[in-house]
Amino acid sequence: MEAIFNDLQIMLPAVMFNIYFAAASIPLGFVMAVFLALGKASSNPVITRLSRGYIYAFRGSPLFIQFFMFYSLALSLNLTVWKPLGISGFVLHPLFIGPLVLVLNTAAYTAEIFYGALRAVPRGAVEAARAFGMSRSQQFRRVVWPNLIRLAWPAYTNEVVFLFHATAIVYFALPVVGAQADLMMTAKTLFERDYNAFLHFSVAALYFLAVSLVVFFLFGLVYQHLMRHLPAQPRLRYVPSWWR
Amino acid sequence: MFEDLAFWVSYITNGKHLTWYASFQFTIYAALLGGALAVIFGLTGATLKNSRFAVLRLIGTIYSSIVRGVPDVLFFLFFPLAFEQAVEWFVATQVCTPESIAAQTSPWPPCREANWFLGTTEYLLLASVSLGLVYGAFATNVIHGAMRAVPAGQLEAARAYGMSASQVLWRVHIRQMWVYALPGLSNVWMLIVKATSLLSLLQIADIVLWADRLGAPNFLPTVGLVHDDWRWRYYLVLFLFYILVTWLSERAFEAIMRRAGRGILSEVPA
Amino acid sequence: MKKTMLAAAAVLALGTPAFAQETVRIATEGAYAPWNFLNDAGEPAGYEIALGNAICETAGLTCEWIINDWDSIIPNLLAGNYDLIMAGMSITDERLETIDFSDNYFPPDPSKYVAAAGATLDFANLSGARVGVQGGTIQAAYAEENLGGANTVVTFATADQAMADLAAGNLDTILADGAYLDPVVTASNGAIEFVGEDVMIGDGVGAGIRKEDAELKAKVNEALATLKADGTVDKLIAEWFDGMGPFFAE
Numbered sequence: 001m002e003a004i005f006n007d008l009q010i011m012l013p014a015v016m017f018n019i020y021f022a023a024a025s026i027p028l029g030f031v032m033a034v035f036l037a038l039g040k041a042s043s044n045p046v047i048t049r050l051s052r053g054y055i056y057a058f059r060g061s062p063l064f065i066q067f068f069m070f071y072s073l074a075l076s077l078n079l080t081v082w083k084p085l086g087i088s089g090f091v092l093h094p095l096f097i098g099p100l101v102l103v104l105n106t107a108a109y110t111a112e113i114f115y116g117a118l119r120a121v122p123r124g125a126v127e128a129a130r131a132f133g134m135s136r137s138q139q140f141r142r143v144v145w146p147n148l149i150r151l152a153w154p155a156y157t158n159e160v161v162f163l164f165h166a167t168a169i170v171y172f173a174l175p176v177v178g179a180q181a182d183l184m185m186t187a188k189t190l191f192e193r194d195y196n197a198f199l200h201f202s203v204a205a206l207y208f209l210a211v212s213l214v215v216f217f218l219f220g221l222v223y224q225h226l227m228r229h230l231p232a233q234p235r236l237r238y239v240p241s242w243w244r
Numbered sequence: 245m246f247e248d249l250a251f252w253v254s255y256i257t258n259g260k261h262l263t264w265y266a267s268f269q270f271t272i273y274a275a276l277l278g279g280a281l282a283v284i285f286g287l288t289g290a291t292l293k294n295s296r297f298a299v300l301r302l303i304g305t306i307y308s309s310i311v312r313g314v315p316d317v318l319f320f321l322f323f324p325l326a327f328e329q330a331v332e333w334f335v336a337t338q339v340c341t342p343e344s345i346a347a348q349t350s351p352w353p354p355c356r357e358a359n360w361f362l363g364t365t366e367y368l369l370l371a372s373v374s375l376g377l378v379y380g381a382f383a384t385n386v387i388h389g390a391m392r393a394v395p396a397g398q399l400e401a402a403r404a405y406g407m408s409a410s411q412v413l414w415r416v417h418i419r420q421m422w423v424y425a426l427p428g429l430s431n432v433w434m435l436i437v438k439a440t441s442l443l444s445l446l447q448i449a450d451i452v453l454w455a456d457r458l459g460a461p462n463f464l465p466t467v468g469l470v471h472d473d474w475r476w477r478y479y480l481v482l483f484l485f486y487i488l489v490t491w492l493s494e495r496a497f498e499a500i501m502r503r504a505g506r507g508i509l510s511e512v513p514a
Numbered sequence: 515m516k517k518t519m520l521a522a523a524a525v526l527a528l529g530t531p532a533f534a535q536e537t538v539r540i541a542t543e544g545a546y547a548p549w550n551f552l553n554d555a556g557e558p559a560g561y562e563i564a565l566g567n568a569i570c571e572t573a574g575l576t577c578e579w580i581i582n583d584w585d586s587i588i589p590n591l592l593a594g595n596y597d598l599i600m601a602g603m604s605i606t607d608e609r610l611e612t613i614d615f616s617d618n619y620f621p622p623d624p625s626k627y628v629a630a631a632g633a634t635l636d637f638a639n640l641s642g643a644r645v646g647v648q649g650g651t652i653q654a655a656y657a658e659e660n661l662g663g664a665n666t667v668v669t670f671a672t673a674d675q676a677m678a679d680l681a682a683g684n685l686d687t688i689l690a691d692g693a694y695l696d697p698v699v700t701a702s703n704g705a706i707e708f709v710g711e712d713v714m715i716g717d718g719v720g721a722g723i724r725k726e727d728a729e730l731k732a733k734v735n736e737a738l739a740t741l742k743a744d745g746t747v748d749k750l751i752a753e754w755f756d757g758m759g760p761f762f763a764e
Contacts, residue, residue, distance in 0.1 A: 060434075060490035061483045062441035065452070072459070076476055078682040089644065089666075092684050165315035172317070172445060175679070176649065176669040178662070184318065192589040195352040197329060201322040205314045212313050212474035262557030328593070347519060347726055349613060352593065356726055359594035361539070363580075447582050447590065457552050462673035463701040466555045466754075467547045470701065473678040 007071035007203040017182040017206045021167040022161060026160060032103060033110030040115045058108030063166050067173035070101045094174040106163045115160060118154035150226050154236055157219040161212045183207055247450055257467060264454035271440045271451055276370050278436050281376025286383025293388045311381035316439050319378050324370035324446060332358045367446045379436050386428030391417060392423040423504050430497040437489055538574040539596035540566050544581045545672040548697060548754045549602035561754035562600040565619055568746055572737035584669060585650050588613060591722055597730060598723060602691065604652050604716030614725045616719030616734045619747055622763045625653050626692045627710040628699060633688060637710035644668055646676040646685040652715045655688040693755055
């Protein structure tokens, strides 16, 4: 029992790295996903193709490979691009390039969710808005977007939890600066000391589960707020599904 | 120009590159075996969740929700280690003597006779089982949903024909279920394919390890061709390889879904 | 679940001969030329592979090489996935707490700093520098203790990855084994140069062995003594390290 508390304490600073990686990439990934989803639904064939290709490539390849590829790519541009700009140490820092790759990755998954929701927005509602004489941007802001986000929210919650889980592989792929270590690194180091796989990995798993539950709770509150117009409010349950 | 081409052709077909190409087999084996196991664990999990006994239902639910609430990489590292320790513990209870336990200085295993060597084959099997267990939890959810999607009338009709409960389950329920499960299972398969990139974490000399070794800068002529950091090119190849596998899998699943959906539904729910 | 696991364990225990030790498995990293690397044929090669094979031949052992990442090379030795480590591993007091070593087959070797040509680093009071090391090495421990506060220590999985970052200008300096850096500096034609003072850490390089494997350790040491006496070790060092030595001649 004492060993568990000991581990819980050791891993408390470590979980902050995972939370940081997720928190740093979620907002940007969200914004980028909106543009990608609109791009995929665009009437311009070039924009459609580009968005479609991007989403396909990033959903169709492992994040692990994306980390390796983007780090070594950024490294090979260091002398010609980052150094002259004076941002070398910043760009190649795992606390920057880690979230960057996560943004590129989650944007693709989120965009696919938003695109699906976009196509599910009731046609009648959009037509009614048009009949009201709304401009295109008004239609989007007042009709399409509110419908889209309500439809997409449960799947988006799921994606955020997956993104949090994906932060577990950041330090397997990137160099480590100083003594910074996330949950997985800490659990692995502790395991290599005393071979107690059940203890250390379970405690790390406990942290991942706990944060996942918090995410479900917070996103559930947002969902209730989004659905406040309905008499019986649907609730978001803890169900990580196969979306992704 | 021609000499250049000949040089590059011989470079990318040297033994080191050939070993890299050969290592793709590990990825493919792990994906296929992991996928097959995921379906088996998924069927088991879904059956547990549908069980008449509350205890079994609870086990099914706990399995599918705990495993899905934890990152795949954590379970992927944990399971082989835990399984190895469980085996060694079991063997230790059979073969260890007090003397051999006293002679052991490292914290694990209890005595050296109980030690289990893990080579590439063992790790590959364990990795596939972990993939199966992790994604079996997702498949449980998919199959459980699909079994409930089978129209009740079909099951009633089967019962009315005088089929026994197991006949209804195997001849009608599970067969009809595939149509509804395939879109979800296709998604789970894509997850498994992408998770095979983690094999190198279990000390399997897989495509990722070789890409790193091939691409790393080399300064010494005795080692091979002297070159700078070429890693991103090799990772780009892997990036494209996975996209290709995704594309091929999509086409294959489309074909399977068309076949499975023949004469049953005009449209398969997405 | 537990029952099936036990059943599976029983099957494995009966069906797998892997519990009995037949061949000696030697782990190496394969990314630390000229000590150990993967040659153009995709096989392990280098000083330690040549020496390891010679040891096995002399001691009458059947040997098999295994590639294992550096950061888990000691844990996997202890876990019993192989019996020996020959991966340019220095003998240190810290490592001797968990594993045992054979006699050294490479003398104590100074660790050195390298930097891109023309770098101005004030080693008397180094601060604000980005120092690259390979994780889990004696240099990593040294850098963390002596340079950690004022500088940024960046840890890499392999030494080659650290070299890539240095060559790309993402590091100011690297601290690594002299015998690893010497050929790199020579081959770079002046692009990479030694800087600062050498640091003596470690008691030479030996083969890592589990503490309870005293029998294997005795065999390896015996073979090593024979090979040192007949000049094979010195010959191999001279061959792989550009004429270095002799160190072990009587």
